Amino acid sequence: MPERPPPHPLEATIRKLERSSGALATQSVARMDETLPWFRSLPADQRSWITLVAQAGVAALTEWLRRPDEDPLEATGLVFGAAPRYLARAVTLQQVVAMVKVTVEVVEEQVPWIAAAGEERALKEAVLVFSREVAFAAAQVYARVAETRGAWDARLQALLVDTLLRGGDESADLLNSRAAALGxxxxxxxxxxxxxxxxxxxxxxxxxxxxxxxxxxxxxxxxxxxxxxxxxxxxxxxxxxxxxxxxxxxxxxxxxxxxxxxxxxxxxxxxxxxxxxxxxxxxxxxxxxxxxxxxxxxLLPERVLSGDEAARRELTSVYAELEAAGGGLIDTLTAYLDTGGALEAASRVLFVHSNTVRYRLRRIGEVCGLSPTVPRDAFSLRLALAFGRLDEPDL
Missing domain, CATH: 3.30.70.2730 (Alpha-Beta Plaits)
Structure with a gap:
């Protein structure tokens, strides 16, 4: 008959650990509830998933103790396989580390009762090594989630920008929904x-x-x-x-x-x-x-010259504002621009005092936000006069 393989050196401890796995997970979750304020505020479904993760953690520790030559990181992959992907978005990596710490503390406290005689130190060292690997596994899970989320966010931003540039009647709803998905x-x-x-x-x-x-x-x-x-x-x-x-x-x-x-x-x-x-x-x-x-x-003048209808409407509205304000503003602006910005020459054309011209020029700036005495604004105002007159109804 073939010889039986020699018993595992920690066989007695492993059997006791298997029997205690449910109780250890329950105690760990209870300790989290006592010591982690944010844990108490989690919804019931997320708390139940964390209980399953804790149970999976103890089971993975047991499996690894049976095969100590196995890569611990492979064994710890079973821990987070018990949880749905959305849990990684509901619980931060920092919170996961805090939960691992609590679970390790609970298991360490139970070592004297779980470990067989003379195996206490070996179990305690195994728990410390395994907890380190669980932390590494958690970091990998969150790194993958972050990479996936980053790629999705980049795609969503690209779609948002495309919607933004295309415009259209439906763009506002699309923009708001996609932006909400990005936070x-x-x-x-x-x-x-x-x-x-x-x-x-x-x-x-x-x-x-x-x-x-x-x-x-x-x-x-x-x-x-x-x-x-x-x-x-x-x-x-x-x-x-x-x-x-x-x-x-x-x-x-x-x-x-x-x-x-x-x-x-x-x-x-x-x-x-x-x-x-x-x-x-x-x-x-x-x-x-x-x-x-x-x-x-x-850039309103340049935009108008390049065929931008929105810019033309804006400049035409400037003419409408000045015309509505009255007080000779249109005539004063015309005379001032036609005389090359010469105050005295404009006053002679209008048959008014130069101070009156100064007042009206200042008033033009107050009405439309463009000052005839600023060269760039004068360029815009010259075009505003032209488009405003072109849009006036034929006499």
Missing amino acids: WTDIAPVAVAIGGTPEADADEVLDSVTRAGRNAGIEILAGVHGGRLVVVFGGSSVSENVLKAASALLGEFGDGPVVVGHPVQDLGGAPASARAALAGIRAIPAWPTAPRPVAAAD
Whole structure:
């Protein structure tokens, strides 16, 4: 007859450990409930899964004790196989480490009663080695979840940016649902910045933009669209000064201009900001000395000349505002621009005192936000006059 293999050196301890596995898991969960405040607030289904994980942990320890030559990391893979994937999102890695620590403490306390005579030290050392491997296994699980989540987030951000740039009647709902999946909720106001993409892998670019936003206290959603980096950014700093907020992200863009759309109330309005920024990017070659970043609103003349209907409507509304304000503002602006910005010459054309012209020029700035005495604003106002007159009904 073949000889029986020699008994395992810890056979008696292993048998006692198997019989005690359920009680050890129950005691561990009870200790977690006593010592970990966040554990008490978990839903019942998550607590039950953690109980199963604890039981699986004791069972995996028993299996490893039977085959000590086996890689502990393979045995610990059974521990987290008992839990659904969503548990890794509900419980943080730090919390998992705390639960492992509690479980190890409970098992160590029971060593004198579980271990057979003379095997106490061997069991205690085995528990310490195994707990270390459980911690490594947990780190692997969370690393895989993070990688999967990161890839999904990147894909979702790309879809969000595509929806943002396409616009459409359904875009607001799509944007809000996709942003909610990324954890972007109740962030206002929002603006869109568009510029060149740096010479780097797209994932690296997006990670870098996200870090820069986090460091500046700005919420970020970003995507690489063709050769352009599109950044949606929001938060209180946007309401204070949108260009200053965008400046904190300048280093993440590639060479070339960066155009910032106007702030909007929420993500649902972001397509309008994106359209303005895109129109600015197309038109900015006409203003070679434009600042970086530059507001899309400061590119209204160039945008109009490049065929942007939204910019034309904005300039036409400037004419309507000045006409509604009355007080000779349209005539004064016309005379001032036609005389090359000469105050005295404009006053002679209008048959009024030069102080009256000064007052009216100041009033124009108050009404529409553009000052005739600033060259860039004068350019915009000249076009506003032209488009306003073109849109007037034929006499």
